Amino acid sequence: xxxxxxxxxxxxxxxxxxxxxxxxxxxxxxxxxxxxxxxxxxxxxxxxxxxxxxxxxxxxxxxxxxx
Amino acid sequence: xxxxxxxxxxxxxxxxxxxxxxxxxxxxxxxxxxxxxxxxxxxxxxxxxxxxxxxxxxxxxxxxxxxxxxxxxxxxxxxxxxxxxxxxxxxxxxxxxxxxxxxxxxxxxxxxxxxxxxxxxxxxxxxxxxxxxxxxxxxxxxxxxxxxxxxxxxxxxxxxxxxxxxxxxxxxxxxxxxxxxxxxxxxxxxxxxxxxxxxxxxxxxxxxxxxxxxxxxxxxxxxxxxxxxxxxxxxxxxxxxxxxxxxxxxxxxxxxxxxxxxxxxxxxxxxxxxxxxxxxxxxxxxxxxxxxxxxxxxxxxxxxxxxxxxxxxxxxxxxxxxxxxxxxxxxxxxxxxxxxxxxxxxxxxxxxxxxxxxxxxxxxxxxxxxxxxxxxxxxxxxxxxxxxxxxxxxxxxxxxxxxxxxxxxxxxxxxxxxxxxxxxxxxxxxxxxx
Numbered sequence: 302x303x304x305x306x307x308x309x310x311x312x313x314x315x316x317x318x319x320x321x322x323x324x325x326x327x328x329x330x331x332x333x334x335x336x337x338x339x340x341x342x343x344x345x346x347x348x349x350x351x352x353x354x355x356x357x358x359x360x361x362x363x364x365x366x367x368x
Numbered sequence: 369x370x371x372x373x374x375x376x377x378x379x380x381x382x383x384x385x386x387x388x389x390x391x392x393x394x395x396x397x398x399x400x401x402x403x404x405x406x407x408x409x410x411x412x413x414x415x416x417x418x419x420x421x422x423x424x425x426x427x428x429x430x431x432x433x434x435x436x437x438x439x440x441x442x443x444x445x446x447x448x449x450x451x452x453x454x455x456x457x458x459x460x461x462x463x464x465x466x467x468x469x470x471x472x473x474x475x476x477x478x479x480x481x482x483x484x485x486x487x488x489x490x491x492x493x494x495x496x497x498x499x500x501x502x503x504x505x506x507x508x509x510x511x512x513x514x515x516x517x518x519x520x521x522x523x524x525x526x527x528x529x530x531x532x533x534x535x536x537x538x539x540x541x542x543x544x545x546x547x548x549x550x551x552x553x554x555x556x557x558x559x560x561x562x563x564x565x566x567x568x569x570x571x572x573x574x575x576x577x578x579x580x581x582x583x584x585x586x587x588x589x590x591x592x593x594x595x596x597x598x599x600x601x602x603x604x605x606x607x608x609x610x611x612x613x614x615x616x617x618x619x620x621x622x623x624x625x626x627x628x629x630x631x632x633x634x635x636x637x638x639x640x641x642x643x644x645x646x647x648x649x650x651x652x653x654x655x656x657x658x659x660x661x662x663x664x665x666x667x668x669x670x671x672x673x674x675x676x677x678x679x680x681x682x683x684x685x686x687x688x689x690x691x692x693x694x695x696x697x698x699x700x701x702x703x704x705x706x707x708x709x710x711x712x713x714x715x716x717x718x719x720x721x722x723x724x725x726x727x728x729x730x731x732x733x734x735x736x737x738x739x740x741x742x743x744x745x746x747x748x749x750x751x752x753x754x755x756x757x758x759x760x761x762x763x764x765x766x767x768x769x770x771x772x773x774x775x776x777x778x779x780x781x782x783x784x785x786x787x788x789x790x791x792x793x794x795x796x797x798x799x800x801x802x
Binding site for chain 1: 682690692
């Protein structure tokens with residue numbers, strides 16, 4: 302439920318950004334893509350990060366030692 | 369000609385070495401076959417007829433002097449996002465026009481060093497995203513061949529070429545391979561060089577191979593990665609496989625039923641097949657992939673979109689525009705999660721030889737789409753090696769495929785497992801269009 306609310310909020314933010322950047326006509330065309338992205342962003346941000354347990358240093362994925 | 373177009377990659381240098389075949393004879397046969405079949409199939413964006421024949425003649429002279437290279441005389445098709453010196457890289461995008469590439473992409477140079485003959489460029493969806501290419505599916509011309517490596521998958525299936533190279537940023541090698549009934553192999557992220565390849569999302573882009581058998585996939589892969597040695601088969605006992613229930617639940621019923629039957633065959637042949645759930649939600653993996661892919665596409669295309677908005681296909685343009693709106697915090701969050709999910713899935717995959725799932729949620733849909741990328745995109749996100757092996761036909765006669773996935777960097781082992789699995793699976797006949 303919380304994710305759904307956040308997804309709606311993100312949709313509003315993205316939709317407003319699209320109108321400002323590309324105009325209302327393009328923003329209307331983008332509705333489905335914006336909704337999908339709002340859901341993805343909400344889902345991603347619902348997972349907390351943990352910089353204590355996980356190294357803050359980012360490596361390219363191919364260099365992560367997984368042996 | 370029929371026998372020549374059926375030759376596997378591995379057979380070609382062998383026959384040339386034994387003087388049963390010349391590279392020129394093979395190239396001529398394939399060009400003739402392309403002339404007959406491609407008006408319907410539309411797999412090729414550009415054929416380099418003269419260049420291919422010149423190179424074949426050079427290789428024949430070399431063979432006469434006793435030198436036969438690992439891919440001697442093997443004709444190859446390259447997705448039209450990969451630079452070939454002297455040929456335009458159009459990528460289905462008009463502003464790239466007809467200016468020829470100045471140099472070969474590294475993968476092309478390597479293939480040439482190994483003796484491969486570049487036949488031409490295969491059709492791609494526009495800039496390797498999701499607006500369909502003109503290519504038809506050789507099993508049913510009203511169905512998509514998949515994308516974005518549409519021409520590469522269709523050309524190998526239709527026996528126009530025994531080897532093609534494509535790219536995958538979500539599911540663009542494995543899905544067309546599955547829909548077209550050929551083997552598609554995506555090595556670990558970064559293991560095949562992307563220099564000279566038009567990017568789509570640079571931390572997700574992979575190169576991949578289209579062939580008609582796992583043996584050919586292994587043969588080409590090992591030739592390309594000369595530092596490795598691979599001999600098939602090396603498995604000392606039947607593999608242990610993790611059947612991923614999450615994807616069975618997302619698949620169409622006929623596909624889920626098919627994969628359960630595949631798993632039964634593997635068990636009967638001695639494999640240990642255990643039904644398992646991923647340690648993370650598939651929806652989260654796909655969300656992370658979606659955010660990263662579109663954010664990178666948005667950044668990559670920012671200037672080009674401003675200059676040529678009307679040249680973009682509707683799907684690509686929408687994705688690029690939405691990608692430019694993603695907050696940086698969401699992208700950074702997704703990148704951190706990608707790393708965490710990669711470690712979790714690596715531990716999970718380490719429990720067995722490979723994970724087993726359908727390559728796609730259903731058989732090839734209609735031509736208005738390139739299909740469902742969810743079953744392949746998860747592994748693209750994580751950079752793990754994945755291979756699609758044809759495993760049957762639907763009741764309507766469309767190919768079904770089984771996907772095998774291994775830990776990052778375990779490409780060799782995955783090929784061994786796939787070779788074992790392929791021996792258990794029924795081979796497919798050539799598609800009706802041939």
